Amino acid sequence: MPAKILSGREISAEIKDELRARVARLKDQGVTPGLAMVRVGEDPASVSYMRQKEKTSAEVGVFSQTFVLPEQASQGELLQKIDALNRDDSFHGILVQLPLPRHIDPRAVIEAIDPLKDVDCFHPINVGKLLIGEPYLLPCTPHGVWQILLRSGYSPEGKHVVICGRSNLNGKPLFAILIQKKSGANATVTVCHTRTPNLADFTRRADILVAAMGVPRAITADMVREGAVVIDVGVNRVEDPSKKSGFRLVGDTDFDALVEVAEAITPVPGGVGPMTVTMLMWNTVVACETQTGLSGN
Ligand SMILES: NC(=O)c1ccc[n+]([C@@H]2O[C@H](COP(=O)([O-])OP(=O)(O)OC[C@H]3O[C@@H](n4cnc5c(N)ncnc54)[C@H](OP(=O)(O)O)[C@@H]3O)[C@@H](O)[C@H]2O)c1
Structure with missing residues (x-):
């Protein structure tokens, strides 16, 4: 039987409904969750990602504002902007769109964000809290992966999860989420990489296989155990002359072949991708509730 398709679009729509209700209850109490987004320069991919974040903010009722600094802005100018936003009560979340121009050190920028407003969950304090099992917020893409599993009835509890990729963005924080001694987690986790x-x-020993490598169709059918659940985090552009743009997006798995082997699989696009921005909204709402002491539940 072909695999069940795990639609990130549907799960993300369900979560957005929940967030909309939570935001409405916060608004009833006089507070609107606010998200400040900062970009340096006009990198086209960053512009497009930020538009998506603005659109999703509007969908769930979060107030968002985008601040754009010129490409040649200094690190000091960016840090000044972050400092002002840290002190601005109308924003409960701050994100700085990466990548930054080469002359700016992303670490210094991430560390300048008030950890309470760090909705990307990149600040070392928040990463550390996650690792010791006392998370404040969860990083967006790994949290999206976890929510897909939980809400599709594939809890990682007691399962062997194999993650291909050990980046600070995806593989490592997903490991930190799933390894916790906590209901809904409690997985045995193996993390693989280029070495x-x-x-x-x-990969063949995985009950749940997560591909986060950035290599188009790297996971082939012979690498997956029959009946495994496959989550594809990868987003890769491959040439496709039949498309107007000349390219299309594929994941890190050979989706067409894996559909015949896996119990369930996320598509690309429409799988993990739509979850990421939704989980950013989740974090903005939690950050707002934490900073105001109000609850939207
Ligand atoms: N869906 C979303 O919302 C979303 C969000 C973020 C990223 N992504 C996508 O997810 C993918 C991964 O992103 P990333 O930022 O985590 O990438 P990254 O920083 O380049 O990390 C890739 C990881 O995969 C490992 N790797 C690469 N090739 C491998 C191979 N052949 N065998 C085993 N491991 C291999 C690398 O190992 P080493 O550490 O040894 O180099 C590294 O740990 C990309 O396609 C990206 O576009 C999607």
């Missing part, structure tokens, strides 16, 4: 010998020996 893992014989990757397939590991």
Whole structure:
């Protein structure tokens, strides 16, 4: 039987409904969750990602404002802007769109954000809290992966999860979420990377396989155990002359082949992708509730 398709679009719509209700209850108490987004320069991909974040903010009722600094703005100018936003009560969340121009150190920028307003969950304090099992917020894409699993009836509890990729953005925080001694987590987690010998020996042992490598269709059908649940985080552009744009998006898994082997799988696009921005809204609402002491539940 072909795999069940796990639609991130549908799950994300369900979560947005919940958030809309929570935001409405916060508004009834006189507070609107606010998200400040800062970009340096006009990188087209960043402009497009930020538009998506503005649109989703509007959908759930979060007040968002985008601040754009010129490409040649200094690190000091960016830090000054962050400092002003840290002190501005109308914003409960702050994000700085990455990548930044080369002359700016992203670490210094991330560390300048008030950890309470760090809705991307990149600040070392928040990363540390996550690792010791006392998270404040969860990083957006790994949290999206977890929500897809939980809301589709594939709890990682007691399962062997194999994650391909150990980036600070995806693999490592997903490991930190799933390894916790906590209901809905409690997984046995293996993390693989480019120095893992014989990757397939590991992937074939996964009950839940997460591909976050950034390599188009790297996970082939022979690398997956029959009945496994596959989550594809990858978003890769491959040439496609049949498309007007000349390219299309594919994941890190050979979706068409895996559909015949897996129990369930996320598509690309329409899988993990739509979850990421939704989880950013989740964090903005939690940050607002934490900073105001109000509850939208
Ligand atoms: N859906 C979303 O919302 C979303 C969000 C963020 C990213 N993404 C996508 O997710 C993918 C990964 O992003 P990222 O930022 O985590 O990438 P990254 O920083 O480049 O990290 C890739 C990881 O995969 C590992 N890797 C690469 N090739 C491998 C191979 N052949 N075998 C085993 N491991 C391999 C690398 O190992 P080493 O550490 O040894 O180099 C590294 O740990 C990209 O396609 C990106 O576009 C999607």
